[in-house]
Amino acid sequence: MRKGADLAYHWATMCVLTLPIDRRDRELESIPSAPGTYVLILRVEASVRLQIGRLGRFDVPPGGYAYVGSAFGSGGLRGRLRHHLAPVRRPHWHIDWFRTAASVCEVWVAEGAAVEHAWAGHLLEQPGAFAPIPRFGASDCGCATHLIGFPQPIQYAGVIADSMAAHIPGR
Numbered sequence: 169m170r171k172g173a174d175l176a177y178h179w180a181t182m183c184v185l186t187l188p189i190d191r192r193d194r195e196l197e198s199i200p201s202a203p204g205t206y207v208l209i210l211r212v213e214a215s216v217r218l219q220i221g222r223l224g225r226f227d228v229p230p231g232g233y234a235y236v237g238s239a240f241g242s243g244g245l246r247g248r249l250r251h252h253l254a255p256v257r258r259p260h261w262h263i264d265w266f267r268t269a270a271s272v273c274e275v276w277v278a279e280g281a282a283v284e285h286a287w288a289g290h291l292l293e294q295p296g297a298f299a300p301i302p303r304f305g306a307s308d309c310g311c312a313t314h315l316i317g318f319p320q321p322i323q324y325a326g327v328i329a330d331s332m333a334a335h336i337p338g339r
């Protein structure tokens with residue numbers, strides 16, 4: 169993956185984007201407006217006690233987090249990610265609440281693929297992964313969580329990249 173600002177295509181249906189704070193509007197133009205699945209890679213700098221909507225209050229340790237979601241409505245991936253990269257004004261979704269204490273440092277996108285539940289489960293199986301907030305983003309599915317914690321921020325590379333890609337149909 170090229171660091172900095174460029175969209176990096178790893179294969180036909182998947183791209184990974186690093187997101188410098190000062191170039192997010194430009195980066196967003198590179199994201200397809202098609203539907204698909206995405207992962208936000210987030211960083212939490214210091215321990216924090218967070219209210220997550222009606223789920224309750226949770227202690228969140230510093231480290232890296234991955235939030236898995238999908239966008240199959242109007243606006244597609246670009247529209248949804250524009251929301252996730254803008255400052256949080258009135259928190260609605262669980263991830264809005266979480267973002268009040270976290271910054272997004274990378275985005276993974278699988279255009280056209282509905283793999284959010286497979287990816288959420290797969291990420292939680294990685295070494296060191298944990299579920300800081302049970303049922304986060306998983307009100308409407310059977311997943312343990314759609315927010316996975318890691319001791320360090322993870323990058324789209326190596327074992328994780330290969331195994332995530334394997335979940336995409338047609339690969």
Ligand SMILES: [Zn+2]
Nearest residue numbers: 285309310311
């Ligand atoms: Zn799920």
